[in-house]
Amino acid sequence: MVRKAVWVGASVVLLTLVVAVAVPTLAQLPTEEDVYAQEDGNATTQPACQYQELYQDASPAVAQVLSDGGQGSGFVYERDDGTSYVVTNEHVVAGVGPGGPVDGAERDPAAVDVRFADGAVRSGNVTGTDVYTDLAVVRVNDTPDGVETLPVANDSPPVGQRVAALGSPFGLEGTMTHGIVSGVNRSMPTGAGFSIPDTVQTDASINPGNSGGPLIDCDGDVVGVNRAGGGDNVGFAVSPALVERVVPELIANGSYEHPYLGVGTVPVTPAVAEANGLNESQGVLVVGTAADGPADGVLVGSNDTVTVDGQQVPVGGDVVVAVDGRAVTSQESLGSYLARETAPGDEVDLTVLRDGNRTTVNVTLGERPAPGEGPAGA
Template identity: 50%
Template sequence: MNQETWSRRRVLGALATGVAGGVAGCSFGAPENEAPETSRDPIATIDGTFDSYAANGDSTADGSTYTRVYNRVSPSVAAVRVRQELGSTASGTAWVYDDSHLVTNEHVVSGAAEVSVWFDGTGWQDAEVVATDVYSDLAVLRVEDRPESAGALPLVQWEPPTGTQVIALGNPFGLSGSVSAGIISGQNRTLPAGTASNDFSIPDAVQTDAAVNPGNSGGPLVTLDGQVAGVVNSGGGDNIGFAISAAMVRRVVPALIQDGEYDHSYMGVRLTGVTPPIAEANDLPISWGVYIASVVDGGPSDGVLQGSTGQTTLDGQRIETGGDVVYRMGGADIPTQQALSSYLALETSPGDTIDVAVIRDGRRQTVQLTLGERPPP
């Protein structure tokens, strides 16, 4: 084993030891103690230099495309240090959303007694937690002093296609000012929403192969034209990381700023995807959709949708039968649970009445469902 290999292994081993026991996407410890940087030229906003969703990393007179994006975006990315109520510390990342607010993950600041942020040019300063939402894993912070270079980062206006090149900026393992590159590997993923979320999930998440590790949480996943495609939520290993989509940010964050909370639509049902055994056991004319396993008593779907009425055995497996199969909502096809969750999250609000097309007892029919508000976590 040569000296270089030995040194690299010692460094990686030390980093791994330093984050043992951390929650997914969070790291313990603060960024390296650097003097505030004041020599960087102020760049307040992305100026449109790059083509939308540019897909090249070719070198230019100003360095690689990645270097140019990093230099423009990084002043708007802050390290986050959290002192928790039980006395431990954790760290993550945040980015500038508008003139007064930063966005990060809810799980970064959960249980915080004190939150501080670090910008190049200002050093550590106190931050106020404006509001959090466990169901989307988003949180909003407010700080008094931002450097002139820390301009608001724009959100993508539409979903970047799979294969779009992106970079992730943040503070993995407490190493401030880090960047990694990759692509958008997939769309419309479903993520767990944390232990306090009543077993609900986060829809419409973005998958990436850009390296994200503990400490990246809350940082921006940006396209090569400097627009935020998502807020890094989790990752580390196997070239798979996830981010809360820009579409979710656009829905949730303004409500957190204005109202201090965001109300999620609620059906009051237990769902499962239509699998081949469910399709066979229920003699369905289609092999896709979402099966209603049960309906919450007194919930919005009580008396509107039908849950399982029995069971049967198929190849030794107990299969629920008699429940509605949802295949369309409000004019949108619903082939999977992910599609249903994304439709509710991005297209509806509590109090909306929507048409729900179902297969019930072998026949197609449409019912009207008035959505409720998801229970508090």
């Protein structure tokens, strides 16, 4: 997105005024825990975040996950009759599981070690993994006393909300960092040819080893599963909505089936809009469909390119502007809707611009294939 700053020059007349003011004492000055936002002309406040109490309450449920391939973090999501299910990242346990015991093996090939806050180490079994959300579940028997679950929020937190990241960055157990929610509905590239939709951005420090640990709000609710730091003051976490959709399936079935539209898209930038004769930069342009995929023969992909301001721009494909009546403003909005609201076998209504006309087409979603076996888009 290009932001244009408009500078307006003005003549300023400085007047010297003698004004009697009451100077507040240091104790009367507002702190960062006081006035938080201004809404409808009235000051609103956000309760102070008691980080010490928050850490004391939440840290017993946060663990270090140790596998043959490295280490990360996790948290207790569910407990049932002495069995706990610890959520972490798929890449923390990649190559370890899921799986069951093998006769004659000294160590279960799906086993990892889970170290809790009190130092107790338990053997865990990877029971489910999902590469597309980078989530995994480890089953742990005989959890130490005093370990409770961390509740997961119903939805992504608002921008500006205070949060804390717990985990073991660089192997440093029991670490807490804090910050705010910097953005929501982010699309996070994975380096594996696809992006994770609907992620939460934060300026709380997230470093190697934090992966799989919880991002929590001041009430102790999980508002994200930490995954990656993208640079100074930029970190990302899998959204609570995706956690609540995927993790129960990983516990019950060991895997999760993602919906699949089978299209590759690009955002409708001003250059794309100009090249395609569009009135506004909105929606996504279909550049291709997967052969024999759900959208094959239903959506039309781009068939040519033109040069606009020195760059090659696709032309001629359908422009998706809405899905099931909801506006598609970007690739992120389309991906988030499919991930959060649909499942394989569902039929979606896509509003598209085709040859200058607005029309609606129906697509029955399929099951997303393994990475690398289809378009990198939705």
